[in-house]
Amino acid sequence: MSQVKETKKIPPRVEMPVIRPDIRIHTFDEVALGFSEEQALVEASRCLQCKKPKCVESCPVNVDIPGFISLIKQQEYQKALDKIRERNCLPGICGRVCPQEDLCEGACIQGKKNQPVAIGALQRFVADWELSNGKGCQNNPEIKPTGKKVAIIGSGPAGLAAANDLALMGHQVTIMEALHIAGGVMVYGIPEYRLPNTIIQQEIDYIKKLGVELKTNMVVGKTDSVNELLHDYDAVFVGAGAGLPWFMEIPGETLNGVYSSNEFLMRVNLMNGYRPDNDVAPIHIGERVAIIGGGNVAMDCARTALRLGGKETNIIYRRSEVEMPACKEELTQALEEGVKFTWLTSPIEVRGDENGWVKSIICRRYELGEPDASGRRRPIAIPGSEHEIEIDTVVMAIGQGANMLFANDLPDLETSKNGNIAVDETTGKTSKPGIFAGGDIVTGAATVVQAIKGGQKAARAINDYLVGFEKGN
Amino acid sequence: MFPILKKVVWAPDIKQFTINAPDIARKAQPGEFVMLRIDDNGERIPLTIVDFDPNGGTITLVFKESGRSTLELGKLEQGDCILDLVGPLGKASKITKLGRVICIGGGVHAASIYPIARALKNIGNEVISIIGADNKKRLIFSNEMKEISDAIYIATEDGSEGQKGLASDLLKQLLEKETEVDMVTVIGSLAMMREVSEITRPYKIPTRVSLHTTMVDGIGLCGSCRVSIGNEIKFACVDGPEFDGHLVDWNTAQQRAKAYMAEEQLAIGKFHSGGGCHCHK
Numbered sequence: 001m002s003q004v005k006e007t008k009k010i011p012p013r014v015e016m017p018v019i020r021p022d023i024r025i026h027t028f029d030e031v032a033l034g035f036s037e038e039q040a041l042v043e044a045s046r047c048l049q050c051k052k053p054k055c056v057e058s059c060p061v062n063v064d065i066p067g068f069i070s071l072i073k074q075q076e077y078q079k080a081l082d083k084i085r086e087r088n089c090l091p092g093i094c095g096r097v098c099p100q101e102d103l104c105e106g107a108c109i110q111g112k113k114n115q116p117v118a119i120g121a122l123q124r125f126v127a128d129w130e131l132s133n134g135k136g137c138q139n140n141p142e143i144k145p146t147g148k149k150v151a152i153i154g155s156g157p158a159g160l161a162a163a164n165d166l167a168l169m170g171h172q173v174t175i176m177e178a179l180h181i182a183g184g185v186m187v188y189g190i191p192e193y194r195l196p197n198t199i200i201q202q203e204i205d206y207i208k209k210l211g212v213e214l215k216t217n218m219v220v221g222k223t224d225s226v227n228e229l230l231h232d233y234d235a236v237f238v239g240a241g242a243g244l245p246w247f248m249e250i251p252g253e254t255l256n257g258v259y260s261s262n263e264f265l266m267r268v269n270l271m272n273g274y275r276p277d278n279d280v281a282p283i284h285i286g287e288r289v290a291i292i293g294g295g296n297v298a299m300d301c302a303r304t305a306l307r308l309g310g311k312e313t314n315i316i317y318r319r320s321e322v323e324m325p326a327c328k329e330e331l332t333q334a335l336e337e338g339v340k341f342t343w344l345t346s347p348i349e350v351r352g353d354e355n356g357w358v359k360s361i362i363c364r365r366y367e368l369g370e371p372d373a374s375g376r377r378r379p380i381a382i383p384g385s386e387h388e389i390e391i392d393t394v395v396m397a398i399g400q401g402a403n404m405l406f407a408n409d410l411p412d413l414e415t416s417k418n419g420n421i422a423v424d425e426t427t428g429k430t431s432k433p434g435i436f437a438g439g440d441i442v443t444g445a446a447t448v449v450q451a452i453k454g455g456q457k458a459a460r461a462i463n464d465y466l467v468g469f470e471k472g473n
Numbered sequence: 474m475f476p477i478l479k480k481v482v483w484a485p486d487i488k489q490f491t492i493n494a495p496d497i498a499r500k501a502q503p504g505e506f507v508m509l510r511i512d513d514n515g516e517r518i519p520l521t522i523v524d525f526d527p528n529g530g531t532i533t534l535v536f537k538e539s540g541r542s543t544l545e546l547g548k549l550e551q552g553d554c555i556l557d558l559v560g561p562l563g564k565a566s567k568i569t570k571l572g573r574v575i576c577i578g579g580g581v582h583a584a585s586i587y588p589i590a591r592a593l594k595n596i597g598n599e600v601i602s603i604i605g606a607d608n609k610k611r612l613i614f615s616n617e618m619k620e621i622s623d624a625i626y627i628a629t630e631d632g633s634e635g636q637k638g639l640a641s642d643l644l645k646q647l648l649e650k651e652t653e654v655d656m657v658t659v660i661g662s663l664a665m666m667r668e669v670s671e672i673t674r675p676y677k678i679p680t681r682v683s684l685h686t687t688m689v690d691g692i693g694l695c696g697s698c699r700v701s702i703g704n705e706i707k708f709a710c711v712d713g714p715e716f717d718g719h720l721v722d723w724n725t726a727q728q729r730a731k732a733y734m735a736e737e738q739l740a741i742g743k744f745h746s747g748g749g750c751h752c753h754k
Contacts, residue, residue, distance in 0.1 A: 178692050180510055180517070180557040188694070217559035219692055223496050243694040247706060254701055254725045256732040263695035271516060271689065280516035280542075281689060282736040356728030403693050405711060 095124030156184020158439025161455030252350030286392020579661025605640030
């Protein structure tokens with residue numbers, strides 16, 4: 001009965017406060033400012049506490065969303081966060097970068113007639129609350145050591161999730177990270193204004209406090225071989241990510257001023273190019289920047305280019321707006337910031353000046369035909385539509401493939417034709433006993449939360465493997 | 474942290490470090506490199522592994538101070554530590570018995586060619602070495618190279634040691650007399666390696682060059698190091714650094730090497746005006 005009353009009086013969705021577009025394009029400060037306690041309480045009151053919550057079903061890691069929102073309503077913020085952590089060890093990160101509109105919020109019953117509950121913002125609120133309320137990352141769960149050792153390759157979301165769960169199961173976990181800092185694509189790829197590095201490092205610290213050891217500067221396949229790891233550890237999880245940048249294989253891609261999205265973002269994020277005083281990894285930003293691609297990475301590159309001083313930043317995508325894989329929030333914020341879009345267009349050549357610097361791209365226009373294997377309408381080139389666009393900087397954001405360093409070291413490991421590691425879908429087991437894999441190295445580039453799910457699945461299977469078998473059997 | 478156990482100053486701008494890095498020393502092979510970062514504000518820079526001692530757990534790096542980071546590196550002394558060191562990276566040189574091989578090192582890269590020449594010698598090749606430098610004072614690794622070579626030729630640009638001229642001149646003269654050469658391997662400036670490749674091309678002598686390109690991560694993530702080899706894009710960090718000198722698109726490689734020259738000059742200026750070094754306050 002009371003529920004009927006509540007639905008009638010439902011307040012409008014509390015929108016996350018953000019920095020104004022004209023201000024934020026001059027800074028790498030986080031765009032979204034987070035909820036105040038008051039805002040969080042109003043937003044939490046909008047949750048109907050469904051008996052069969054669709055949001056939980058739609059969350060790849062099945063966070064008990066009504067459960068944690070109910071705790072927010074009771075102002076039990078630490079308990080709310082603990083509730084999230086039962087299913088997701090990176091709450092502050094996922095609260096920020098999950099594509100909630102396609103997942104939990106997309107399924108929220110409130111969204112049918114009104115606006116869905118701002119689940120992501122609420123999750124972020126409790127994660128931030130913990131950070132700013134003194135207790136910091138405290139966790140002293142009682143863990144019974146099993147005496148088993150697991151090596152995790154890669155410290156991105158898949159590896160961190162696997163490490164978290166395996167440590168809680170009592171295994172001794174060591175993460176091997178090839179770069180000098182942990183976090184994988186969350187650190188080198190996702191820009192500071194969307195996901196601050198301090199948030200990532202704090203959530204990693206939390207996992208380290210479970211007894212997880214982190215070794216940076218360890219390139220498995222080079223510094224250590226996989227076979228050595230199998231000798232020293234009882235099981236290995238591979239979460240090496242999709243780090244190999246793709247190029248279009250068109251003429252002129254080796255010209256100066258052409259970047260892969262990875263290089264572009266890495267110079268700014270990993271090498272601290274976003275800090276005004278840091279100039280160790282410079283980027284040539286001309287006045288006119290073209291970003292090729294239509295996913296979140298393309299949005300990240302375009303918005304980063306604006307912040308680096310690009311006057312005119314143009315996203316060039318071969319399909320139309322509808323087919324763009326970028327999430328709505330990113331697309332909206334990019335538009336607000338003045339990013340321009342040229343749809344149904346794709347370059348066929350990059351041209352340079354006499355010194356080898358980019359000066360223009362030759363593009364072709366497309367129209368949409370029948371749906372292809374991805375279900376999206378296939379772009380068909382329009383004959384005679386070639387035209388030249390003057391440009392100073394080009395960023396290729398057309399996707400990434402599997403980094404082969406690991407696979408090259410283990411030639412008999414089964415891979416799919418695109419170089420991803422082939423696994424059993426429910427367990428993450430690879431063709432080699434004792435080796436499990438998950439995240440982008442299995443699925444190809446996907447979301448943080450999908451990678452977490454891959455890490456969790458493999459952690460369960462590794463636990464079964466370790467508890468079920470003694471080594472050597 | 475990776476402590477510097479020993480520092481050798483070859484010339485005011487050419488320095489050598491022996492660094493404690495057991496994990497890398499255990500795995501290193503000739504032709505591989507490391508990426509290092511001096512401190513938390515530093516860039517990641519690639520340097521060739523010149524020597525390695527798996528038992529002692531050390532690696533040796535030799536570098537020329539050519540940019541801000543190497544200038545900062547050169548300021549470090551024995552007992553100082555390097556924050557990040559990762560490797561060994563890249564594909565190791567293929568070391569097989571071929572017969573007679575010529576190993577060429579230019580400038581600071583006389584040190585870079587040393588481990589390759591030594592391994593080629595140890596597996597049973599006849600090793601002829603050619604090393605070059607501006608002058609006698611900047612000639613490095615001549616004794617080390619002498620020890621592992623069947624014959625060694627030296628060129629200095631001012632003639633203060635060996636023959637006056639370039640290492641590539643010596644190669645030209647050698648090939649005019651003796652064409653029974655099974656392989657030439659060279660490390661030096663892009664211009665020098667290009668010249669060597671052009672000299673060996675008509676003789677059809679297999680020629681290996683080592684492309685030291687701009688890199689950000691050094692493990693295949695960024696593609697900054699991409700080079701065109703036989704019209705195919707390759708990453709110097711994971712597919713190289715050694716490539717067939719006759720297949721390299723030298724124009725592109727030389728054009729890409731100039732991409733950050735302006736920024737580097739600015740950074741060097743900052744370094745010399747005192748604002749550059751974060752390591753020694």
